[in-house]
Amino acid sequence: MRVHSIESFGTHDGPGIRLVIFLQGCKLKCLYCHNPDTIETSGGMEYTIEQLVEIALKMKPYFGKKGGVTVSGGEPLLQAKELIPFFKRLKEEGIHTNIDTNGRILNSYAKQLLDDYTDLVMLDIKHMTEEGYVALTGKSCKETTFNFAAYREASGKPMWLRYVLIPEITHKPELLHAMGKYFKNYTTIEKIELQPYHKLGIHKWEALGWEYQLKDARENTPDELQAAVAILQNYFKEVKTN
Template identity: 80%
Template sequence: MHSIESFGTHDGPGIRMVVFLQGCKLKCLYCHNPDTIDTHGGKEYHVEELVQMAIKKKPYFGKKGGVTVSGGEPLLQSKELIPFFKRLKEEGIHTNIDTNGRLLNHFTEELLDEYADLVMLDIKHMTEEGYKYITGKKNKETTFTFAKHREASGKKMWLRYVLIPGITNKPELLHEMGAYFKDYKTIEKIEIQPYHKLGIHKWESLGWEYQLKDARENTKEEIDAAVAILQNYFKEVKVN
């Protein structure tokens, strides 16, 4: 594990305990937690220790809140998350996974189908070229295979999309994404994440070059235009 946020308000419904796991196979250009990428870092916790933390916070969760596991990429530890989420469900605590959707094996499927009340799926880009540019990896289709599996399960899903001027905020890409997902029944909303540079100092402290330092932040007009396009396809469009 990398860290824990006690009262997260941007990582799923309600107030949440957010567990950030260590390790990710992608190296997204805009990553604001690059210190979670290394798979060899972090601190080990026993499942029951985390469950007891969540139980103590249960009065603050209310009807909507719960536990979100993020990262890094949490599904790299799907096998270990199964007993964790199983215990949370036994305690009546809502469970959520924030993922890039690159991993789908029998452990992941059990976790998703049996114990994850919600999945927040990060859509990096709609083209193979754009996906590779942003993540450093090929095969964007893994994300869409993951989305199809979640849709088939009939369980709730949110989409997330980072809006980067000149890279992901192009109208044709937004329309393509909307058209692809418009018939999905499980998608409750899409969250737009306006591009920011808050993680640059972390890249520098790791001795890595931040390649998007010349990219600018979105204007209000650009964000409004993106929302207007996506509202044609999704029930709810939220700007984080």
């Protein structure tokens, strides 16, 4: 697999202590991306499956009952075919598996990976309107994400939602209510994680020679974050702010 980077002892990418593997490549170019160097599919380093399994096994004593391996990106499902044997090996070793995805890929390889070997899915909800989705990601359409969510829901297996709060862009009461109403009857969603907006990735955009278009966007105030949590608590079992 083509890997951008590997993080040991991750605590914000799924339950417990986790080994987080960031894969290279993504078809979206989200305006707020804090790892834009993961977007190009030609970057990163190649690892064999057994190399990654060995790293996971060295970490296994620290996972405890809740931890495990999270594969993020980029968009990890671009390499779904390669992830199948990797996750199969992890499950053989009794290691919890998690995918952090934007939900745009649902081909036969992705379905096999999800159905047979993925314990948890963290699904990134970019925007609740098509116009907003295109403006943020450069691609259409948001329906692919919702189709992905419906597929996971039908499987009966756990899912978390993730949502970046950008004031005046994604952080609007009407959008939060729309998201809550859309997913309120889902039984597999264990929680939604809110990601406050930050500008920590601007220097990476500049290093790549790309224009960062959200320079004028501001960060969330504590009161705004509390208000967002209050809205979403009407719809979800658990609302967490990272």
